Amino acid sequence: MSTVEDVVSYIRSKNAGPFWLTIDAFCQNIADTKKVVAAFERERIFIAKSFQVKPEDLEIYCLEAIQVAKISLPRNPIEGSRNERDMHGGQQYVSLLDIVCE
């Protein structure tokens, strides 16, 4: 049993404008990329709950050409609001590391 952390070679999160967050999971090959994308799809509700957004608002992309699994989602809270913990969104990927990839 492997997790997202085991499978990816590099993962990052960043703001995509003040109202969106985007997470790029770089994989070593297409099979792993599909595995991570499938895991994100399977855990859509868990991920949405972790980020306090609606499951249908999660955009999940499988970019086979560059072997990247990508998630974009509305940012909650909005960047820089008084309850901000992570201005650039740079540590948000950590919430995904323990998701199991089958």
Add this chain to the structure above:
Amino acid sequence: MESVKVFVPYGAVGLNCTQEAFEAGLLMKPDIISSDAGSTDSGPYYLGSGHGKYAIEDVKRDLKRMVLGADKLKIPMTVGTAGTCGSDEGVDTVYQLIVEICQEAGIHKKIAKIYSQQDRKTIKQKYHEDKVQGLHGAPVITEATFDECETIVALLGAEPYQEAFKNGADIIIGGRSTDTAVIAAYPLLKGCDPASCWHAAKTVECGGVCTSAGLQGGVFMEVDDKGFTIRAVQPQSTVSPYSVSAHLLYENANPVQLTEPGIRIDTKNAKYSALSDTAVRVEGTTIEYLPYTMKLEGAGIAGFQTVSMAGIRDRKIMNEPLQWIDEVSEAGIEKLEKAGISKESYDFWLRPYGYNGVSGMAVPEDYVPNEILMMLTVTAKTQELATQIAKAFNPLLLHYNMFAGKQMPSFAFIFSPAEMERGAIYEFKLYHTVLLDDPMELCRIVYETI
């Protein structure tokens, strides 16, 4: 047709690049030097206050290299989103620095300043005409939202830059612009393939980040009527189809499409091929023309903030830091209520760094930290009130004892005074699009000859 070559030395003016990268970029004989200078990524303060993020000395150093380099090659230069947020103040600050640089070097230039800060009245009128639309994730707005914004800017597309070139500007200083417009404008004007101009500009907008040089070195793009080529400039650095294509993901929600004023490009059929270790060719990007919209960004004051921090190592509290926070919070509220300050008149937040300060999430079972930084932030309508409230919390942060019958503890303050006033804090309030009849409608271009 002939190609147009653009040298992008920095990810943002003020971020620097190595001297050898800059010189290598000039040796590649660019037709123009362009760099973006801003972003919303560091939060709403810069837009709300109108001020820039980088030290003025750093901005001047980077501008100086661009101005002198462009002068040496007798080519134009563009800077977009001057002063981090692209406010009028940002444009004027960059203009002033460029005037100093030109005067110090004894050179003469025609400079175009493109302002894109908006007055509320104009934007309100667009709102009433139903031309202001929220982007996905944007808060719902009312007419009052515009009054709450300290600064509103509209993101310039390529057209105002092209207009300034047509009027003979050597140096163009743009207010808030899309990251790509400042770089795409010149090759677009010269008739290069539009989809390739925008795609190439998006690829290089962070400078050397799409190459192995990262923030160290700049990047070089060459656009023609069929596609574009990205080249590494920092000596010994490389560029690959992977590094070029992967950059489209960066800070971009949609990794395939890119929407800009009046256009959308689609990269799903783009082909990336390595010409060498230092050059990648891209062809096949397509473009779709849309009704002309500009993005609006607005930020306003959310209150004034005072911060206080105490370090805690006490082992009993390390077992139950959240309980300590709950009790201190309650004691603080009660104390302030007794002093006639209602709970509704302020916002406070105690965050335990070293525990779950960054995530706010539950910690693993049995996790006991060694030490914690308890950070208190108080936000209120005035700075005085925020500080008064933080001071009321002071003895609790220093001494609060949650174990009955034990002697009074003292926690580790770091500073004297323990309170730090952060001034006004800002929030993004507008991130909308405005539909226009004319791309030049919301910008003002002022020409100066020095």
